[in-house]
Amino acid sequence: MNRGRHIFAGMIIVLLVSTFLSGCGSSNTSGGKESKELNVFNWTEYIPEVTIKKFEEEYDVKVNYSMFSSNEEMLAKVAAGGGIYDLTMASDYIIPSMVERDMIEPVNLESISNFKNLIDDYVDQEFDPGNKYSIPFMGNTLSLGVNPDSIGVNVSNIKSYTDLWNPKLKNKLVVLDDQRMIIGMILKSLGYSANDTDPKHLEEAKKKMVELLPNIKAFDSDSPKQMMVNGEASGGLVWGPEIALAQREGANFETIIPEEGLLITMDNWVIPKGAKNKELAEKFINFILEPEISAEIAQHQPYINPNKEARKLIDEEILNNIAIYPPEEEIERLEYIKDIGEAIQLYDRVWSEAKGSQ
Secondary structure, three states, rough: OOOOOOOOOHHHHHHHHHHHHHOOOOOOOOOEEOOEEEEEEOOOOOOOOOHHHOOOHHOEEEEEEEEOOOOHHHHHOOOOOOOOOEEEEEHEEEEEHHHHHHOEEEHHHHOOOHHHEOOOHHHOOOHHHOOOEEEEEEEEEEEEOOOOOOOOHHHHOOHHHHHHOOOOOOOEEEEOHHHHHHHHHHHHOOOOOOOOOOOOHHHHOOOOOOHHHHHHEEEEOOHHHHHHOOOOOOOOEEEEHHHHHHHHHHOEEEEOOOOOOOOOEEEEEEEEEEOHHHHHHHHHHHOOOOOOHHHHHHHHHEOOOOEHHHOOOOOHHHHOOOOOOOOOOHHHHEOOOOOOOHHHHHHHHEEEEEEOOO
């Protein structure tokens, strides 16, 4: 998975919508009746196919399920789709911008009875007071995992984000292709907030990122676990669940909690403006919040699950894995990625200039 920044403009949007329209299934309504099709747009590797099949069978509908790999892609296609999508996923810090740009519909909480299953800490958040536009799904932290057999340094000496700049880690790291998370990590390594918008601090972060590039073997947000599993990467600065999935596939990776603290982001269901099947979209959200269904998803894709009833059904091995669920003592130190408004343009420039220096 990947998180990102802002809506592409002009010709990029035109190209994207052309591609989308040629590949997406149609969603029809007739005489004001609810359609038998639901167009869902989601991150890659986020909901198992078996869950989609269960919803289709229970409601006698067809789900046209398409995937994106970055917030940029999602925002651009939703902006250009003209209401073709009925439901999509949005990271917490993206939602204020979507609301401001009138890109999403208010949700009817009365239609989502399973909203009551959500843990209080994950609802009524600053980015969407009262959950007027969004419903929490799952989340994750930016986590650091290392293979002690091949990392080339004593694991006990890796305690901080700053240790990633060790020359012995040259060409050994896979990191997220995500500017907010990676720049945020670098800012924290410099002693700043991950949401800092001071141009001088961001210039410092750019220089530090350029210095880190020799140690980065690949930027990958879709499935970085593959490089950990097949031995191409000895260290990963990735979504925590990717470390857990790599461990599940036999990779010898340990999770390290950096001294600076973890970054966290939560993903939420939102209904795009003009969605043709809003009521069916709300039924899908409610279905996903069923404890058994939510737990099933968490077993397949072990992200942070905000459903208190589902957690009662999730394996203890998953709940106790610090790559997924931060230790209790780390909770208060978590820093959420937030909407930074127009300052995102500074992040865009820092990211592109740093990566372009390779």
